[in-house]
Amino acid sequence: METTYREAMRTAIREALLQDDRVFLMGEDVGAYGGCFAVSLGLFEEFGPERVRDTPLSESAFVGAGIGAALNGMRPIVEIMTVNFSLLALDQIVNNAATLLHMSGGQFNVPLVIRMTTGAGRQLGAQHSHSLEGWFAHVPGLRILTPATVEDARGMLWTALEDPDPVLIFEHGSLYNLSGELAEDAGPVDIHAAAVRREGGDVSLITYGGTLPLTLEAADRLAAEGIEAEVLDLRTLRPLDDAAILATVVKTHRAVVVDEGWRSGSLSAEISARITESAFYELDAPVARVCSAEVPIPYARDLELAALPSAERVVAAAREAVGGGG
Amino acid sequence: MTHRTPPTGSPAVPEAAGHLLRQMLRVRRLEEQCVELYSAARIRGFLHVYIGEEAVAAGVMSALGPEDAVVATYREHGHALLRGVSAGVILAEMYGHVQGCCRGRGGSMHLFDAATHFYGGNAIVAGGLPLAVGMALADRMAGRARVTACFFGEGAAAEGEFHESLNLAALWRLPVLFCCENNLYAMGTALARSQSQTDLALKAAAYELPAWSVDGMDVLAVEESARRAVDAVRAGGGPHFLELRTYRFRAHSMFDPERYRDKAEVARWTERDPILSLRRSLEATGRFSEDDWNALDREVAAEMEAAVRFAEAGAPEPLDDLQRFVYSER
Ligand SMILES: Cc1ncc(C[n+]2csc(CCOP(=O)(O)OP(=O)(O)O)c2C)c(N)n1
Numbered sequence: 001m002e003t004t005y006r007e008a009m010r011t012a013i014r015e016a017l018l019q020d021d022r023v024f025l026m027g028e029d030v031g032a033y034g035g036c037f038a039v040s041l042g043l044f045e046e047f048g049p050e051r052v053r054d055t056p057l058s059e060s061a062f063v064g065a066g067i068g069a070a071l072n073g074m075r076p077i078v079e080i081m082t083v084n085f086s087l088l089a090l091d092q093i094v095n096n097a098a099t100l101l102h103m104s105g106g107q108f109n110v111p112l113v114i115r116m117t118t119g120a121g122r123q124l125g126a127q128h129s130h131s132l133e134g135w136f137a138h139v140p141g142l143r144i145l146t147p148a149t150v151e152d153a154r155g156m157l158w159t160a161l162e163d164p165d166p167v168l169i170f171e172h173g174s175l176y177n178l179s180g181e182l183a184e185d186a187g188p189v190d191i192h193a194a195a196v197r198r199e200g201g202d203v204s205l206i207t208y209g210g211t212l213p214l215t216l217e218a219a220d221r222l223a224a225e226g227i228e229a230e231v232l233d234l235r236t237l238r239p240l241d242d243a244a245i246l247a248t249v250v251k252t253h254r255a256v257v258v259d260e261g262w263r264s265g266s267l268s269a270e271i272s273a274r275i276t277e278s279a280f281y282e283l284d285a286p287v288a289r290v291c292s293a294e295v296p297i298p299y300a301r302d303l304e305l306a307a308l309p310s311a312e313r314v315v316a317a318a319r320e321a322v323g324g325g326g
Numbered sequence: 327m328t329h330r331t332p333p334t335g336s337p338a339v340p341e342a343a344g345h346l347l348r349q350m351l352r353v354r355r356l357e358e359q360c361v362e363l364y365s366a367a368r369i370r371g372f373l374h375v376y377i378g379e380e381a382v383a384a385g386v387m388s389a390l391g392p393e394d395a396v397v398a399t400y401r402e403h404g405h406a407l408l409r410g411v412s413a414g415v416i417l418a419e420m421y422g423h424v425q426g427c428c429r430g431r432g433g434s435m436h437l438f439d440a441a442t443h444f445y446g447g448n449a450i451v452a453g454g455l456p457l458a459v460g461m462a463l464a465d466r467m468a469g470r471a472r473v474t475a476c477f478f479g480e481g482a483a484a485e486g487e488f489h490e491s492l493n494l495a496a497l498w499r500l501p502v503l504f505c506c507e508n509n510l511y512a513m514g515t516a517l518a519r520s521q522s523q524t525d526l527a528l529k530a531a532a533y534e535l536p537a538w539s540v541d542g543m544d545v546l547a548v549e550e551s552a553r554r555a556v557d558a559v560r561a562g563g564g565p566h567f568l569e570l571r572t573y574r575f576r577a578h579s580m581f582d583p584e585r586y587r588d589k590a591e592v593a594r595w596t597e598r599d600p601i602l603s604l605r606r607s608l609e610a611t612g613r614f615s616e617d618d619w620n621a622l623d624r625e626v627a628a629e630m631e632a633a634v635r636f637a638e639a640g641a642p643e644p645l646d647d648l649q650r651f652v653y654s655e656r
């Protein structure tokens with residue numbers, strides 16, 4: 001069955017609402033408006049305003065309320081329009097959701113799912129284009145998911161809802177219109193393991209979320225030049241699947257990390273560090289990184305494109321790793 | 327004691343009305359142009375137009391002095407224009423051209439202009455309020471008699487920053503004019519679906535600052551209220567709050583299918599079009615004719631045509647400059 005990332009996500013939310021009456025969706029314009037990216041379109045009509053709950057523009061309060069409801073027996077799905085606005089709720093996420101279990105000595109867990117859009121590429125300027133999922137991946141107590149395929153858009157939510165602890169799902173804005181084949185019986189998927197999206201023996205391209213499509217495109221172009229790239233989709237940014245990262249590096253001996261976040265103090269830095277910590281003697285070339293330029297993302301088309309990772313830049317980095325190695 | 331000053335009615339049509347009509351029409355025509363250019367893919371990103379709400383910016387801006395500061399939202403093309411940024415420079419910004427007021431780095435939602443003390447262009451709802459408070463704090467500490475006018479939508483009243491900012495400004499008696507553009511919707515969420523207290527002037531008054539509501543479709547009423555409030559703020563009367571009751575005639579942005587309101591409601595409000603209303607009342611005085619209107623319309627159309635030509639003639643910034651302006655160039 002042909003579907004889109006957006007529809008797959010909607011199907012997942014609908015299924016959760018149907019299967020568990022503790023589940024409800026809450027956020028800005030998820031209801032009457034139909035969802036700012038039309039993910040929840042039609043759910044308000046189907047499930048009503050109690051379970052598809054529009055909130056005022058009060059990110060801190062409604063995320064905090066989601067935490068409270070989760071503490072008290074519900075299974076909320078809180079939608080924050082974009083990661084940029086999650087900063088208004090950062091306190092609740094970091095100081096409450098991520099800490100309550102530990103601070104309470106294991107007494108109070110927070111089975112909450114927070115979904116939000118992330119990423120650039122649509123000329124929305126510096127307050128609507130950042131990729132801050134790496135920040136959240138810094139925080140113990142949170143689980144960070146980055147579905148990059150229609151299967152994961154369809155399947156990650158239910159597994160996240162079954163998790164006893166807070167899970168954040170980052171949906172890259174450029175993926176909503178991605179279409180793909182989905183099995184009729186597609187359902188929940190695991191949220192622990194990274195996935196090899198393409199096999200190859202010459203270089204490992206390690207990525208997640210919005211940069212998976214361009215990384216796959218880069219792998220195709222490299223294949224045309226005789227370089228077989230393996231593409232690893234991390235899927236979960238915290239906890240990282242160390243074994244999968246190690247396995248691909250042991251296989252290819254070269255790694256390029258592709259991450260739309262900024263390079264300094266980033267997720268890509270973490271992955272690079274883990275590779276050098278655990279597989280240093282396997283490497284035939286330095287670990288390379290393709291990240292966003294260290295600027296607030298500009299509006300102008302050409303400047304924005306120049307700031308973001310591209311297939312060309314991934315191809316160039318992979319060539320260098322292969323050519324420059326031993 | 328009440329902090330709610332009752333609004334006074336519109337005065338008889340003053341001489342300045344012709345100026346206000348012209349200003350509103352400039353905003354209207356600029357944005358009609360923007361919508362057209364957006365459809366032609368000359369402008370990208372998010373575009374939020376102010377069509378229907380022009381009386382608010384026109385009335386408040388005309389009550390401000392040249393040294394006063396303005397903080398606005400992502401729906402700020404009109405505010406920038408009336409503050410003195412040229413239509414050509416605004417359009418060039420939306421084209422992403424280096425001739426734009428922010429060299430194309432900001433776009434429609436982030437217009438800034440130091441020369442006219444226009445501090446943006448903030449696309450985080452309520453993000454501008456604390457900034458305005460700080461601007462006013464600096465003015466007070468430096469002994470400047472300047473007013474900072476801060477525009478924001480009624481949706482912002484649900485954010486913590488709204489409450490924290492009103493409280494700070496009132497506590498420290500800072501020279502801020504809070505201008506709440508109540509167009510009844512925050513994207514698709516109607517005011518009554520997001521506020522337990524929908525009387526926003528009453529809500530603001532809880533922070534002990536003078537606050538009142540104004541008919542935001544009547545530019546003369548807006549101007550009169552704004553003038554009174556600006557004078558009081560400048561005279562050391564502390565922050566003031568105006569709730570400007572208005573309506574956006576168009577969609578929230580270019581991506582909004584408007585499922586949340588019916589066409590009849592929009593039609594009722596468009597009957598109160600602030601430009602048409604003022605034109606009619608000016609014509610009723612006998613001092614403004616259809617010929618006057620046509621002349622004005624032609625003049626404004628010519629201004630906008632020139633603006634489009636200016637923007638079209640521009641060019642994007644060289645890619646080598648990408649890394650500039652992350653830190654100050656010394
Ligand atoms: C903190 C934050 N949350 C959400 C958004 C997304 N958003 C952009 S405009 C808007 C509606 C704001 O409504 P209002 O303040 O009434 O201003 P209006 O658009 O009506 O002028 C929303 C929800 C945002 N930009 N910032």
Ligand SMILES: [Mg+2]
Pocket residue numbers: 479480481507508509510511512513
């Ligand atoms: Mg509004």
